[in-house]
Amino acid sequence: MSGKHAVDCYESLDEQVALVTGATRGIGATIASDLTDLGATVYAGARDTDDITEPDQRAIRLDVTDESEIETAIDRIADEVGQLDILVNNAGVFYRSGPLHEMSTDEFDHTLEVNLRGPTLVTKHALPLLLKQDGARVVSLSSNLGQFSQGQMGGGYPPYRISKVGLGGLTAYLHAEYASEGLIASAVSPGWVRTDMGGSNANRSPKEGADTPVWLSRFKPGSVGGRLWRDRTLVEW
Template sequence: MDVPLHETLDGQVALVTGANRGLGARIAAELDDLGAVVYAGVRNPEYDAPGDQRALELDVTDEEAIRAAISCIEVEADRLDVLVNNAAISDPSGSTLLDESVSDIDAVLETNLRGPMVLTKFALPLLLRNPGGRVVNVSSGMGALGEEMTGGAPAYRVSKTGLNGLTAYLHGEYHTDGLLANSACPGWVRTDMGGESAPRSVEEGAATPVWLARFAPDAPGGRFWRDREVVDW
């Protein structure tokens, strides 16, 4: 799809959660290459961020950690142009709702859905400060309502359905204020979560989220994308 894009992200600021490995690390690296000041949100305070990235201690399940991270960005950069909600965990392999523990359900929903929602809440004042702030929610086809939801991972699937709901809400509530919120399905990617048998490389998985992070004002929002094409929710 032909959409208006920022050719570079010079002068812009991005926050990527779960940026220490896999998709998050690749997305952060590419945004860094595009010229953005990239805050790499990680739980490990000892993380050594590569390139010009700035490591930012951030546990998306901890409200105080979220508040502190956004405050740090405001003090240091005084703006936030891109928020990539990437941090996620999955259910135990092969689990179904019948056999999954409540503690596992709680952990997945807290990380994958509550975390992005609370982080976005506190990031909104900065994202709305300049026209064209972007929220990129890294979702999954496993959460698409039009797909057959079978094969386990109940909490993961429902969390990604909810994340798409967050995207739709953000678009409905804030697009007139200039916010561009979109969801991205990276596909089945060879990461620690996806496993070695996944057919897609990290580079392929990161391509659409990075593309969405480049959206300029007047680009479309409130949509679910895979390989730079709109797909059904």
């Protein structure tokens, strides 16, 4: 079922803790900033923490392709604040590759490593903290290029498309496995956004792209999970 769906959202995220991966620029930086403005304690993940310049955020070294860095980052959050209410899996890469028979295998491997393996492992290590909270949220950045049921999977970019289909599978799995423990897992298509990844011709600003991910991060316990959203509206995979 797609369409609008009524949900209850926190107006303030005071006393809640968020981790945003890929928070140095673009949508990730905007999500981190907006969650900070809502009152959350935000750990801003970056491969180089010098790239995090917001004084109200806690820069945290986090390369999602390095499991030891993931473990260290989660351990730091556990030691410093002892909780995690929101995980935003934002870090990603996008190669402008042609059809599958022309695809670079190295680009395919790297895309899956960052876009699918990374969120899976970050979520794996974050789950013990997330499941301690009532209604913790996992929000993963997907794309309309990964909507496999809509007959629009052609047109090149197979590494990116396939990685985002997999991210939808991760979201559905998390819902089926952990919703009974209160976890709310969501995927979101932010649209075509003017970032390093989206390019200068994109029709949305980072602020517009961040709107629905931030909204999903505000869901209260018992909200719908395991689905894909765009513009605060449920859409089909």
